[in-house]
Amino acid sequence: xxxxxxxxxxxxxxxAHLAGGEGHGATSAEIASAEGIPAKYLEGIMSRLKLSGxxxxxxxxxxxxxxxxxxxxxxMLSIVEAMDGSVKPVNCVDAVGTCSQGNGxxxxxxxxxxxKAIDNYLEEHTLKDVTEG
Amino acid sequence: xxxxxxxxxxxxxxxAHLAGGEGHGATSAEIASAEGIPAKYLEGIMSRLKLSGxxxxxxxxxxxxxxxxxxxxxxMLSIVEAMDGSVKPVNCVDAVGTCSQGNGxxxxxxxxxxxKAIDNYLEEHTLKDVTEG
DNA sequence: GTATATTCCTACTATCCAGATAGGGATATG
DNA sequence: CATATCCCTATCTGGATAGTAGGAATATAC
Numbered sequence: 001x002x003x004x005x006x007x008x009x010x011x012x013x014x015x016a017h018l019a020g021g022e023g024h025g026a027t028s029a030e031i032a033s034a035e036g037i038p039a040k041y042l043e044g045i046m047s048r049l050k051l052s053g054x055x056x057x058x059x060x061x062x063x064x065x066x067x068x069x070x071x072x073x074x075x076m077l078s079i080v081e082a083m084d085g086s087v088k089p090v091n092c093v094d095a096v097g098t099c100s101q102g103n104g105x106x107x108x109x110x111x112x113x114x115x116k117a118i119d120n121y122l123e124e125h126t127l128k129d130v131t132e133g
Numbered sequence: 134x135x136x137x138x139x140x141x142x143x144x145x146x147x148x149a150h151l152a153g154g155e156g157h158g159a160t161s162a163e164i165a166s167a168e169g170i171p172a173k174y175l176e177g178i179m180s181r182l183k184l185s186g187x188x189x190x191x192x193x194x195x196x197x198x199x200x201x202x203x204x205x206x207x208x209m210l211s212i213v214e215a216m217d218g219s220v221k222p223v224n225c226v227d228a229v230g231t232c233s234q235g236n237g238x239x240x241x242x243x244x245x246x247x248x249k250a251i252d253n254y255l256e257e258h259t260l261k262d263v264t265e266g
Numbered sequence: 267g268t269a270t271a272t273t274c275c276t277a278c279t280a281t282c283c284a285g286a287t288a289g290g291g292a293t294a295t296g
Numbered sequence: 297c298a299t300a301t302c303c304c305t306a307t308c309t310g311g312a313t314a315g316t317a318g319g320a321a322t323a324t325a326c
Contacts, residue, residue, distance in 0.1 A: 001217035002135050002251060004244070006314065009223065012240065027272065041315055047274070059273045060323020076243070084134035090142065107145065110209070110263045111137070114254055118135060121250040130243045139285065160301070174286055180303070192302045193294020267326100274321070282313080292303070 008083040010037050011045050015079060016131045018055065018067040025066035045083070052082035071131060077122035087118045141216040143170045144178050148212060149264045151188065151200040158199035178216070185215035204264060210255035220251045 013035045018024050028046050032039035046065055049055045054074060055065045067074070080087075088094065089111040146168045151157050161179050165172035179198055182188045187207065188198045200207070213220075221227065222244040 001213065002220050002222060002248075003224075004222045029272080038315060040317075043274075044315095050273095057273060058323080059271090059321075061271045062324065063272045063322085065273090080134065087135050089135060089137045091136075106266055107263050110258060113258070114251070115135075117250055117254040118247070121247055125243060125246070130240050133239055162301080171286060173288075176303075177286095183302095190302060191294080192292075192300090194300045195295065196293085196301045198302090270323100270325080272321100272323080275319085277317085279316075280314085282311105284311090285309085287308075288306085290304090292301100294301080295299085296297100 004080075005084055007045060008080055010035075010042065011049060011079050011083050012076075012127075012130065013037065014042065014045060015049070015054065015067065015074065015127055018065060019071040019127055019131055023066065025064055027064035030064070048082050049079075052078065054078060054082055071128035072126050074127040075123050076125045076127070076130065077119060079127070080122055087115050087122075089114050137213075138217055140178060141213055143168075143175065144182060144212050144216050145209075145260075145263065146170065147175065147178060148182070148187065148200065148204075148207065148260055151198060152204040152260055152264055156199065158197055160197040163197070181215050182212075185211065187211060187215055204261040205259050207260040208256050209258045209260070209263065210252060212260070213255055220248050220255075222247050 014031050014037065017031045017035055018026055026034075028043055029039055031037065031046075032042045037045075046055065046057070050057055050065070053068060055067055057063065057065050086094075090108070092105075092108055093112050093115050147164050147170065150164045150168055151159055159167075161176055162172055164170065164179075165175045170178075179188065179190070183190055183198070186201060188200055190196065190198050219227070223241070225238075225241055226245050226248050
């Protein structure tokens with residue numbers, strides 16, 4: 001229950017690898033081989049990380065990816081969301097006013113609380129916590 | 134991300150229905166029709182709830198299901214676990230000593246922390262909170 | 267300007283699992 | 297015996313995840 005996708009776990013390893021690399025940079029192929037991640041699959045992951053503004057990229061020879069910012073400033077939530085979208089135990093958590101039960105719907109309040117608990121935890125922890133301690 | 138299965142949501146509605154019923158009891162067919170849950174599918178859900186000791190059952194005419202205990206004593210965690218097992222962001226959270234990284238594996242500590250945050254929230258809330266407020 | 271190394275884009279396949287359905291067996295009542 | 301209920305097993309289906317394939321765009325080096 002509540003298991004994290006392989007994609008997200010790969011993404012964390014990839015970010016950790018970047019964090020440990022020279023100038024926080026590396027090529028996708030490098031990361032794939034060093035971390036044992038399927039190379040072609042990782043390409044899609046790096047693309048998502050870029051879309052979310054966590055890394056920047058340069059094409060061509062001597063190209064690659066570079067982390068934007070420092071590990072202690074990158075929340076785990078931002079990585080998780082970059083992969084699998086926002087935490088949403090049930091669909092109605094962010095459906096304002098569409099709940100047939102109205103705004104006082106107790107189950108909805110309960111799920112919103114769960115989302116907050118998860119978001120808080122993920123927001124409080126950074127890439128640095130997970131890699132360097 | 135981290136979405137809750139339809140099964141779990143059905144289970145909560147079913148338990149809520151039992152809680153509101155005469156003597157905390159009802160038949161599977163009753164619940165299905167009242168809550169708009171596919172009858173045959175609900176049977177499997179009730180079976181799981183029974184296996185987890187949340188309800189008891191009686192077969193034959195005048196049979197049905199009855200909640201064991203009171204709504205304020207039934208944690209949401211117990212319902213969630215009855216449906217989809219324990220909260221386990223990654224498999225290694227409860228794999229003692231099998232982590233190739235040893236016990237100090239930081240990512241593992243991170244996921245264990247997440248599990249605890251989720252478990253705590255679900256444990257703190259009861260069926261009563263979600264149904265009666 | 268050609269070769270090469272990289273990111274980037276699109277499409278495809280395979281596998282798994284949740285959700286749901288179907289049919290009937292076991293058991294209790296009357 | 298008839299009926300109502302829980303219970304068990306098998307099956308189907310759609311969508312998501314994980315992974316693969318092929319190549320286009322782009323930057324560098326010689």
